[in-house]
Amino acid sequence: MKVDQFDFELPKELIAIRPAPSRDGARLLVVNGKSISDSKVTELPDNINPGDLMIFNDTRVIPARLKGKRGIAKMELTLHMNMTGGVWKAFAKPAKKLKVADVINFDGGLDALCTHKGDAGEVTIKFNKSDDELSDALKTAGVMPLPPYIASQRPVDARDEEDYQTIYSKNDGAVAAPTAGLHFTENLQNALKEKGVNSAYVTLHVGAGTFLPVKVDDTEDHKMHEEYGELSKDVADLINETHARGNKVIAVGTTSLRLLESATDEDGVTREFAEATDIFITPGYKFRCVDMLMTNFHLPKSTLFMLVSAFAGFENMKAAYAHAIQNEYRFYSYGDSSILFREDR
Template sequence: MRQPPFVREQKGETMRTADFYYDLPEELIAQDPLLDRSSSRLMHLDKQTGEICHTDFKHIIDYLNPEDCLVINDTRVIPARLYGSKVGTDAGIEILLLKRRENNIWETLVKPGKKAKPGTKISFGDGLLIGEVLDIVEEGNRLIQFQYEGIFEEILDKLGEMPLPPYITHKLQDKERYQTVYAKNEGSAAAPTAGLHFTKELLKEIEEKGVKIAHVTLHVGLGTFRPVKVDDVESHHMHSEFYVVEEEQAKIINETKAKGGRVISVGTTSCRTLESATDENGILQAKSGWTDIFIYPGYQFKMIDALITNFHLPESTLLMLVSALAGKEKIMNAYEEAVKERYRFFSFGDAMIIE
């Protein structure tokens, strides 16, 4: 669902991608997950005043009130990176599964693309899995149909690797560390990383405090890491991602709002799901579909009141989203503070709560 252009306070003002740049020393990009998920640092940002406090993630519970609702994304990352060879020449080919279509067909990213013309067959795991390139789609992605015996997910588990973002150069020792503890519905090409900080024990404590925990599903695509290549922010087009909001979960979230509680989104993916499925009257609809919602400053939030999130890449759509919630100036100031305080950045990095 495409969003209409947002109304700006100052007419005629153009928002530039470069406005969202900040300087990040490379050594602050977290390469490995911490041994204890909840021991990461936590920055609290007051979206009204811009005031910043520093603590650690275990204290997230102090910012949650009874009657609030925490909304998590229960998607599960699939080991979507596969290494194979071209049938006939044995040339090495790497593919990344992006979107599942019907009849065992996937939209994929292929490297090197020039070796993957329509009709090309690729063998993985000595023929355990065979893929045939059917067509070339937008931006050079390929549609590949797979043939195999058994259960596709089990074959993937055996042959695939976790598709870590390009800025993580270390090999992941434990696949489960790129999953949230509540990951359930398989389909993501990347983790909803704000959720990586939660342990089962911490979630239990949160529930015991009287906070409701609701779940939605959004299968995160690699569009999450796609750089904004246009100078004018509004000209950027988001990739679409599939989401599901179940009836029972919508009821929990709507009741929270009706009773005056806050809806706190865990991560930008939960936020985008909630904002996509909420109608103009502020009521969350139980539905599923594809969303390409792009949230940037000027957007009026319909559902979420607060957001738990990681620290995002310079000039990224995710940095624009958090700027829409707290204001660009407050966010850029908070990021400057995070760099100064040596916070860990990106997927395996530290967290922020904006409320």
């Protein structure tokens, strides 16, 4: 499909630069086929049945944006994929100035050697620290990597260190939050549990590639960056059991959905998974695992708007976003949310 088909006009004032005062105080748009209705995140349990299974992404955002110097020249890195042993793939700025074998110096004695240059500003770097030492050094040298549409309007501050993490975040490695999960509170999770809704956790370390613009004219020409994910055998068994008894699997966020679809074969059987995925979902994709999706509102012409259009129907999502804009829903990472029913289920 042509990328321009996924464009829409969004008033700048609808871009949320802070979350709602309470995590579950956001609005919730319910999209079920052509039916569109306004709700609240606190009313999420009303849309889910006992025995259904909600899948959460427990990745934890690290301070992945680093400002340092290459000699006397300023250099910025945004980490996006951990290759282990202190080696990361990253986006460099200005990338043209950085050469293989250059060393970038950061605060706290942290250094990074450029070992490879790729396309679109991507580089591979090796730090002089690894594992726990590197994690500690990043806390000194790095800042929370807020999305560009927020970071361009205000600086990162102490509030973001809490606001931009889910309450159940556990495994360090993401450079962007799984933002649908930001709406969950202990009260909301307890309400779901009381209704008989089951829950399970997977890990997909969200990469900075999620913010990259689509620069091609046709979706078939776009290449996704890889992200590492893990789904245990126990969770796979739980998913298969849920479907076997006729209940639904609900992905909390597009990150959970991408991992679930990567771990499920064409026969609809979900299996243990521990590898990188570059799955790119556009209209026409046949979903194998996920029946419902909770997700925030996405950028025009983004891979995530393409994904939700594939999931809930292209025309349905165009109508849903028009409704959201007309009714002044708050967009993007700190914005309101939606619950989508799969169109072909």
